[in-house]
Structures are given as C-alpha cells and as structure tokens.
Amino acid sequence: AQSVTQPDIHITVSEGASLELRCNYSYGATPYLFWYVQSPGQGLQLLLKYFSGDTLVQGIKGFEAEFKRSQSSFNLRKPSVHWSDAAEYFCAVGASYGGSQGNLIFGKGTKLSVKP
C-alpha cells in the first residue's frame, strides 16, 4: 500500500538558515509527488510537484525538491528561510495510473518554526 513518512514532526530553524524537510514514500511504481504548505488558519497551497523528467523541481516561494528513486525520497529544500515560511508542510503521493489518480496519500506533516 502507498504510504508517506515525514520523520520530523517539528523543526525550528533560524531566519536566513537553510532548510531541508524530509519525505519518504512507499509506492510500487513511479509516483506523483507533491509538497503542500498550510499556514495557520489556511487551506493547502501547492508548493511543487514531481511526476516525470528532471528530478530536481522548482516551486513557488523559493522552494525546491529532489526526487531520489533509489532512496524513495522527495525532500523539500530552501536555501534561506524567511519568517513567513513558518507553517506546516505536507508531503503527498498520488497514483500515476489507474482509477485512483488524483487522490493523495499524505504524510503527517512537519511543523516549521522560524527563529528571528
């Protein structure tokens, strides 16, 4: 069965520092992979996605993620964190074929706090 693991429940980084949020997935084929951000009191905003091609994908707000098939990972990175990045981040995997296209399996989320 598909699953997503975000091993870090809560991460705190200083403003201006680099960030890496980890995501590992379990899926039998090449998955569709997504990162979403949820700010307090808000819905989910799509940061970036991977479904084929270049394994390094660029997203909005200066985020990027790298798909590593050998490690079943899709880690999210940002070179310099801003205070406004404080939010909860969710990694999700979707089926790349078949009738379940479009429904996503989410990780438990990583809450990011940013120190001034």
Place this chain on the structure above:
Amino acid sequence: SAVISQKPSRDICQRGTSLTIQCQVDSQVTMMFWYRQQPGQSLTLIATANQGSEATYESGFVIDKFPISRPNLTFSTLTVSNMSPEDSSIYLCSVDTAGLGNTIYFGEGSWLTVV
C-alpha cells in the same frame, strides 16, 4: 491553477444536526475529492466525486454519514450528517485540473466545530 471556493469557511454546529459544505471551482474538472483533517492531524480522503456517477468512498467513510452531490463539472457538496464532536474537523475540497492525477489543488477548507 484553479480557484476553489468553499462555503462555509467556518461554522459552529450543534450536535445531531447536519451541515452541507459547498465547493465551487472556476473551471470544469472531472475529478473532485473531499478530504478531512482532524485537529492536529494530516489529511484523509473521504471520497472521490466524479460528475455523472456515484461518489466512491474510502474505507471508514459511508454515504449515510457523508452524502455527496456532484451535479455538474464545477460544483460539489459534502454533507456531514448527524454531527458529533468527533466530526469537528477541517473539510477540504480538491480538484485534479489536468485529469491525470498530477495537478491537484485544494480549497481553503471549511472549519467545523461541533458542540
């Protein structure tokens, strides 16, 4: 991208009542999805709603509790029936704009508190 509007954005509901959440999309989409996010938890898929067919429910969710309508390609409703405090959650509508499973957007969510 897609603009997805949900109503209500927030509500406080009495135990035993039912509430219908609306989801409106600014473009025609084949596949729409309803998710639940319980407090402090991740998102769980409730059901898939495709226009012209019955909604498909995930394990643990039943039509009597969460009836869904999908009258056209831009609109869907989710009803939370006979609510209890355990139904206090954020309910989110999402759409697959490309129809290929790789372009998924979410609404802002409907925050329900059951008292």
